[in-house]
Amino acid sequence: MIEIGIIGGTGYTAGELIRLIIHHPKTIIKNIVSKSHPGEFIHLIHQDLLGEGEIENIKFTRDLSKEIDIAFLCSGHGQSRKELNNISENIKVIDLSQDFRIKNQSVFNNRNFVYGLPELQKERINKSDNIANPGCFATAILLAILPLAKNKLLKKDIHISAITGSTGSGRRLSDTNHFSWRNNNISAYKIFQHQHLQEIEQIIHQVQNNFYSKIYFVPYRGNFSRGIITTSYTHSILSLERNKEMYEEFYKDHPFVKISDLNIDIKQVVNTNKCILYLIKEKNQLIVISIIDNLIKGASGQAIQNMNLMFDLDETCGLKLKSVRF
Template identity: 50%
Template sequence: MKVGILGAAGYTGGELIRLLLNHPEAEIVFANSESNAGNPVSDVHEGLIGDTDLMFTSEMPFDQVDVVFFCFGHGKSEAFLKEHTIPENVKIIDLAQDFRIKGDHDYVYGLPEINKAEIQQAQHLANPGCFATCIQVALLPAAHLNLLKEDVAVNAITGSTGAGQKPGATTHFSWRNNNLSIYKAFTHQHLAEIRQSLTQVQGYLDAAIDFIPYRGDFARGIFCTAVIKTKAPEEDIIEAYKEFYRDAAFTHYSDKAIDLKQVVNTNKALVHVDCFDGKILVTSAIDNLLKGAVGQAVQNMNIMFGLDETAGLRLKASAF
């Protein structure tokens, strides 16, 4: 597969290049960045020194590729498509939120755990958000059991790379280090796609998802906890979680409590359930740049092109 990348100089662009350089069936034709055109990719993504001689370009030869990845900031994908024409035969994988909510477009929501059949047929795909992925894998089996009848309390903490490469007041090292804060409480933009998927699986969703996002003092990863009120038997709940993910390529139920280092630098999502009197506590964890972004995007690319779903994604966790 011949691949083009737009917005290739950011964190997601760099991680995508890293994955595709080691993908057995992919060749990067162009890595577009207007501000870095003519510079070596490894000058920006220094972890790739010695791995590639690829140069950033301002060119966009869409007629030479099979698929193009949009690694833009939110809101820029839709604007780009109004100003540029991409051939109909070229598949698009958009990592922004522009097309995640169903509407007047043909983009398939790319969460393989529930939409794999649709992804296989997709020409245009909207890759899920990072918080959205982590929270959905925690709650979807409960939705399948019809357990989301009362408001669900969700807390999730993300690494600084989730805010993008451009420095800001809340991403600067001296502020973020040894610090913790919340933002967008109850109003985070990923709530809409979370509710969309939960409604798809459960058939309805009257309950609120009370989501409190945290900024963490680490670079990458998301760790989520969700509290669901239910009197369903513990053994039924745990078996349902195991069954829901039995055939998932990267999402796994763990009998033991999970931690963040088990998933960082991988495309895995791990889920664990603890049952209490009338409540269940679900914990989930992903790498925000991989399963929460470009790892899942490559997973979706593999599905769209009929390849082994795990191609290029056999990555070792930084577990020590």
């Protein structure tokens, strides 16, 4: 069994990570660290864990166990470097913050972090001991445009809009995730400046080094709890049928990405590790709609997918989840 430690155990991503791990057949949770709630039962914070077996008897600890195989860092952006100072070099690490996603920031304390998008570099993840889990927007957007980059077909600017649920803002209360503000409301934010844009641009240039155009990204706050829907469009000389064939070929060995012949909606992926894509062609523009669950494929599920690859397990292990459709 893979023995797991989690740092930053009270947030949404940690809660989803725990929920998935306790039903993973090859793992066991050794301890969960919370600096704000040490000594408290975990199910009192993550109340959906009530009645879920042994997890009811586990309390948050102040420090990470040294007797673990892998640590998941869920402390939030800017905290992971501090946490790594206290983690033994023989312990594998998956970081769910943005601290190590950018190449010039990916080396720290003799650890070299690999960008953990399995559909891009499965073999590198398999050989690595340190993974930088991608951002949720970045995951949905990259999966929508990677086949074009791989085939050197990105010739013009890429325009992207995307809407995320309130859980994308984290558990801490703020004006823009308060119910009274969020309900029956929607707003754009960080237009052309969202932090995930940097990792999106980095990966696109890595895959297609002759891409010289711009990526314009407009994110929106949605009035729902979880899920992301993105719409990306760019110039394409290929027919819709040829584009679909190219996408099917690119993702044929990647079990969590599906191409739909029908229009898609967020409820198809909530509570799953899937990404579903829908392609449309209008005149000379290829439009790709992408949907994921921001807390699973966009965070904790993808982290477990990466762990599976690191330990030579089937990447779908513990992640065969069905959506909550109604």
